[in-house]
Amino acid sequence: MQLVNILKLDATLTLLSGLHIGGGDNEMHIGGTDNPVIKHPISNHPYIPGSSIKGKLRSLLEWRSGGVALNDGNTLGFKQMNQATHEETKTRIEHIVKLFGLSGADKLELDDAKAIGPTRLSFWDCPLKEAWVKSVNEQNLMLTEVKNENSINRIAGTAENPRNTERVPSGAQFDFSVSLKQMDSDGDSLLQTLLIGLKLLERDSLGGSGSRGYGKVKITFHDADIQAKYEAIVDPFKTH
Numbered sequence: 001m002q003l004v005n006i007l008k009l010d011a012t013l014t015l016l017s018g019l020h021i022g023g024g025d026n027e028m029h030i031g032g033t034d035n036p037v038i039k040h041p042i043s044n045h046p047y048i049p050g051s052s053i054k055g056k057l058r059s060l061l062e063w064r065s066g067g068v069a070l071n072d073g074n075t076l077g078f079k080q081m082n083q084a085t086h087e088e089t090k091t092r093i094e095h096i097v098k099l100f101g102l103s104g105a106d107k108l109e110l111d112d113a114k115a116i117g118p119t120r121l122s123f124w125d126c127p128l129k130e131a132w133v134k135s136v137n138e139q140n141l142m143l144t145e146v147k148n149e150n151s152i153n154r155i156a157g158t159a160e161n162p163r164n165t166e167r168v169p170s171g172a173q174f175d176f177s178v179s180l181k182q183m184d185s186d187g188d189s190l191l192q193t194l195l196i197g198l199k200l201l202e203r204d205s206l207g208g209s210g211s212r213g214y215g216k217v218k219i220t221f222h223d224a225d226i227q228a229k230y231e232a233i234v235d236p237f238k239t240h
Contacts, residue, residue, distance in 0.1 A: 005182040013176040016216040018167030021207040035165040050123030057197040065092035095193040126174040199236040
């Protein structure tokens with residue numbers, strides 16, 4: 001097995017609805033929100049952690065593989081790949097393991113480790129596009145919004161438990177980047193699986209509160225050939 005290329009895929013990630021990825025801020029600020037978004041410690045600009053995209057893609061691809069039940073809902077690994085009885089499920093898990101790597105619980109024999117090889121994907125944090133930030137600043141607008149929510153008492157029909165959540169607003173654009181290590185034995189199958197995962201992400205959501213309409217995204221690749229391959233995936237559930 002030989003590393004023959006590192007393919008860097010750059011794209012623009014555009015929000016089609018407000019995005020919330022929590023910042024874990026435990027401090028209480030006067031006039032602040034109950035649930036702030038994660039921000040860069042120096043620029044104070046919101047960003048999307050690469051780990052958030054990686055985790056969501058792996059989860060979606062694992063559900064698509066049909067193998068989640070093999071590991072009680074936990075991360076799929078080499079053991080579940082070998083336990084799969086359907087060849088398509090086995091192949092899909094193999095692609096996931098090669099792309100995203102194995103967990104520490106996977107103890108592979110040397111020959112098995114050689115067959116899987118190194119983790120292929122590296123996800124980078126996604127900063128806001130400079131042009132979008134400039135446009136917002138020129139209009140004297142904010143980089144985030146605060147969405148007020150509450151729960152409804154089913155008997156009284158009244159709003160209760162008001163809360164506010166900080167979001168990056170719809171229309172915001174981020175610089176998205178992922179690197180794919182290509183081995184001489186991989187062919188195009190792993191790139192195809194990555195693109196399928198991103199198509200699934202567009203159909204689902206990123207970040208928190210997706211069931212309430214948060215985190216709908218659109219991805220547009222800068223490379224025309226990659227964008228053409230991406231657009232050719234009309235239905236990620238029927239694509240191999």
